[in-house]
Amino acid sequence: MMKFRSVVLLVVALAVAGCANRNAANTGAGTDFAVPPPANAAGSFDPSSPQYFSQTIGDRVLFEVDQFTLTGTARQVLDGQAQWLMTNGNYTAVIEGHADEQGTREYNLALGSRRANAVREYLVSQGVPAGRLQTVTFGKERPIAVCSDESCYRQNRRAVTVIASGALS
Template sequence: MRMKILSILAAVVLVAGCSSDDAATGAQGSTVSTGSVTGPVPGTQQDLNQTIGDRVFFDTDQYNLRPDARATVDRWAAWLQQFPNVNVTIEGHADERGTREYNLALGDRRANAIRDYLIALGVAPSRLATISYGKERPAVPGSNEAAWQQNRRGVLVVN
């Protein structure tokens, strides 16, 4: 939800920038007025975070991509095709309700499930690294289902 609000704000700023330029050139043809370029640089982590979001979520002890995750990864694939020089690392994470070593393996499974799907969508394997953090790096602290759901995740990190 927060990501959505941010991208709407970014769009508003962009539109405002354009209209002020149009106004400048339209009214006085020979004068050049300067507008500021706002929003994230395309192809960066910030761009990814604002335009798509950097993470997808998994069910307990599962590594298959849910429909919501699949939709996000579809957009990641398109975004990666748009910026062919960008390489990424896919992080796999687990919640705290498992044992340490199993969760390392589970995080690896999750990262690779994302990687496999990106490859199927045409992204070159050489652009995709994976790393599992198991349960070692929760995104949301807390011992409740809401926190655990946020922590069972795959994260796309621009290298």
């Protein structure tokens, strides 16, 4: 039992580190983040919080090289995102599309746009009102992993659903 508990704490620590990292990476998006509420004693977030969305449901999906089709894993994550967005109807979201560094700069902008749009269309197909979802591409301008091999590239080929604090009134 003690062993199990320490594993849970480690996961939470990683999740918080990942959150800080992503906030830094998103500074270009012009969106603000709500102040993270403290995790409760069980190490989980308030299910209606953006932190629950990004950490527990998962705010990102990954893509194959030069692709924008959603994998089965991606659809599962997006199903959770759609459910959360419909439950928490006062939030809007900006979907960021990103590419890895293999590719020319402007092509990667177009590719990032495709990826963001693929996520948006899927969320809309699951019932999220289109008017609450904006898309933006960053091409290869905002990598989160900096090495020059596939272990980093796969993390950078992503679409991230960023919950905006500017909730609908």
